[in-house]
Amino acid sequence: MPDGPAIPEPTLPADVAVLHGLVRELLAANHAQQDRIAQLEHRLDQLLKRLHGPRADTVHSNQGTLFGDPPADPPPPVELPPKPSSASRTPSGHGRRPLPANLPRETVVIDIPEAEKLSVGGTWVRIGEETSERLDFTPASLFVRRTVRPKYAVRFDDRPDLIRVAELPPEALPKCSAAPGLVADVIVSKLVDHLPLYRQEKRYARQGYNLARSTLCGWLAEAAGVLAPLYAILKARVLAEPIVHTDDTPIPVRDPAREHCRTGRLWAYVSKAGVVYDATEDRCRDGPLQFLRGFQGYLQCDAYAGYDELFRRSKGTVVEVGCWAHARRKFVEAEKTSPAVAHEAVAGIKALYAVEHAAKGLDPPARAAMRERESGPRLRGMKEWLDRQRATAVPKTPIADAITYVTNQWGALTAYVRDGDLAIDNNAAERAVKPFAIGRKNWLFFGSDRGGRTLATLASFTATCAAFGVNPWTWFHDTLTILPTTPLDRLATLLPAKAT
Structure with missing residues (x-):
């Protein structure tokens, strides 16, 4: 029984020149397919790494010499204050750490019973006394603050009676059934501990009161509303600094008009004055253009094309600074397909970071001189x-993309050398958006664009508290308590600040 219809063999042209042309076409098609396969394999590897593997940017240690040249001498060591001698150094040991002195103490006295004392006799x-301490915990609990x-x-005798009662002090959230302490707990639980509202709902139910998720969401929105003037002051302070780092991350937003969530954007802006976030409906350039209106100075960012219009309009008043960590990541991603070139590039970037490590203890002018x-x-x-490698790299491959990225961004990537206040990378902004990658796994999505704006306002304060070592619950509690009685010209004093 035949297996199936026979497949006719292709007829080849008799003309040798035509055959040569056909072979060239087949070779070109084969090369294109191989390039496409390599691209798809690279994309698959990246997706699998994101899904299952570690995200650390690592390469093998056998990276060889730097750009084909003998390794350069290491940068001279930085003069640092001498470390205390072993005789004067407090031994660290591996025992139990002392408990913090700032925590309240609850003292329990265990004395010898009086009967035992009498049985022994004597005076x-x-x-x-012998003392010992153990760390304990009292679960947070709801309570009702009753004001009488x-x-x-x-x-x-000579006029009508009067009815008098003390005035209520002004409140930041007068229509809210929650006091500042509970509102602060909801904010910190969601934005610092990444606890979604449905889990908070269950937690409060265990403590004796059923709080609807919609109620908790309303409290967040109310708090963001009353803190909006402080948010505006914080934004102005952050953008008044001469150096600002920025990065963005996607945030899923529920859209009633669509079956699935759409992707909004959360932008982080970081400077010495703090951290401020902005939420937009998408990643178009209008978001940073509007937010950064009036800013002048260095803007350290990735190579997002939306910033290009900002740099063009600024006419030199906003200077782009690149990120070598981002550039390094490109070469790490190309390691599988082009290991030799990728390793050499990463080794070169590692040498730049070695200089930064050596210059860490220097003041900005000395750091700039050392960089030069x-x-x-x-x-x-x-x-x-890079120019030599670019001439021979196969287009549209990971290594070609990495080389093109660095060469196109060369001016921005080398800007940090000239100013000792600039950083070699944009890690400050990347750290500011990283918590939201954790939060997204718990929140899943935002209910609306208003929810994104609420998040941006409240997260600006939690991130600034973290940057300055301020307890976020204490800050929200105290600020929501005294905000109504604070004069407008004193609002800036309420912002989180470093301890002096």
Whole structure:
């Protein structure tokens, strides 16, 4: 029984020149398919790493010499204060750490029973005590704060009686059934501990009161509304600094008009004055253009094309600074398909970071001088090497994309060398958006664009508290308590600040 219809063999042209042309076409098609397969394999590897594997940007240690040249001498060591001698150093040991002195103490006295003292006889004189401490915990609990205002009837002989009662102090959330302490707990639980509202709902139910998720959501929105003037002051302070880092991350937003969530965007802006976030409906350039209106200085960012219009309009008043961590990541992603070139590039970037490590203890002018002396020659050698590699790299491959990224961003990537206040990378902004990658796994999505704006306002304060070592619950509690009685010209004093 035949297996199936026979497949006719292709007829080849008799003309040799035509055959040569056909072979060239087949070879070109084969090369294109191989390139496409390599691209798809690379994309698959990246997706699998994101899904299952570690995200650390690592390469093998056998990276060889730097750009084909002998390794350069390491940068000179930085003069740092001498470390205390072993004789004067407090031994760290591996025992139990002492418990913090700032925590409240609850003292339990265990004395010898009086009957035992009497049975022993003699005179008992207390000469000291043995103490031990263990860390304990009291679960957070709900309670009702009951405010009582005595009401008085004031009677007069010659005029009508009066009814008098003390005035209620002004409140930040007068229509809210929750006091500042509970509102602060909801905010911190969601934005610092990444606890979604449905879990908070269950937690409060265990403590004796059923709070609807919609109620908790309303409290967040109310708090963001009353804190909006402080948010505006924080934004102005962050953008008044000469150096601002920025990055963005996607946030899923529920859209009633669609079956699935759409992707909004959360932008982080970081400077020495703090951290401020902005939420937009998408990633179009209008978001940063509007938020950064009036800003002048260095803007450290990735190579997002939406910033290009900002740099063009600024006419030099906003200077782009690149991120070597982002550039390094490109080469790490190309390691599988082009290991030799990727390793050499990563080794070169590692040498730049070695200079930064050595210059860490220097003041900005000395750091800039060291960069010019140590990193300048390395960067010039790297640029020549990249130009040679770019000429031979196969287009649309991961290594070609990495080389193109760095060469296109060369001016921004080397800007940090000239100013000791600038950073070699944009890690400050990347750290500011990283918590939301954790939060997204718990929140799943935002209910609306208003929810995104609420998040941006409240998260600006939690992130600034974290940057300055301020307890976020204490800050929200105290600020929501005293905000109504704070004059407008004193609002800035309420912002989180470093302890002096």
